[in-house]
Amino acid sequence: MTMTTHQYLNPWHEAGRYGPKYYTTEATPREYGGYLIFNRIPGVCWDIVKDGVCIAQRARMKGARGFIDQLNAPTADLTEAQAYFVKRALKNLPPKPTVEATTAGLQYIIPGAEKRQRPNATQLELLL
Structure with missing residues (x-):
């Protein structure tokens, strides 16, 4: 088991x-x-x-x-x-990240974070 x-x-x-x-x-x-x-x-x-x-x-x-x-x-x-x-x-629940389409491409946004970045495959899977 x-x-x-x-x-x-x-x-x-x-x-x-x-x-x-x-x-x-x-x-x-x-x-x-x-x-x-x-x-x-x-x-x-x-x-x-x-x-x-x-x-x-x-x-x-x-x-x-x-x-x-x-x-x-x-x-x-x-x-x-x-x-x-x-x-x-x-x-204390962790914020849910989002993906936003911009002219620079997809941006992975973590609420409260200063930096935006391109999402990797794992991050996209977690969001879908």
């Missing part, structure tokens, strides 16, 4: 603190309420992931599902602290 490795952004990472920049696991994700739940450390840590970013961690699957239920409930049901962490995690 082939194991699949999954990788997702750790939004709490700071240089030398709060774990690696990306979490990597071979755990099989469970989809629940539009989110993925990974039991990254078996029996210890369940990561809640949306669009490649870990937005929360819980000590049990029941806690992970409960948190997702709160996220999917009307916003008024979120505590101020939960809303803060969700906004912070979503803010």
Whole structure:
């Protein structure tokens, strides 16, 4: 049986603190309420992931599902602290690059980057 490795952004990472920049696991994700739940450390840590970013961690699957239920409930049901962490995690999503046709040819544009460049084949594949 082939194991699949999954990788997702750790939004709490700071240089030398709060774990690696990306979490990597071979755990099989469970989809629940539009989110993925990974039991990254078996029996210890369940990561809640949306669009490649870990937005929360819980000590049990029941806690992970409960948190997702709160996220999917009307916003008024979120505590101020939960809303803060969700906004912070979503803010850390990497920007999606685009390709723009110009008189100089195709330009690969990364939002927030100063330099534009011609896209290579791999970059074009990621965009399509």
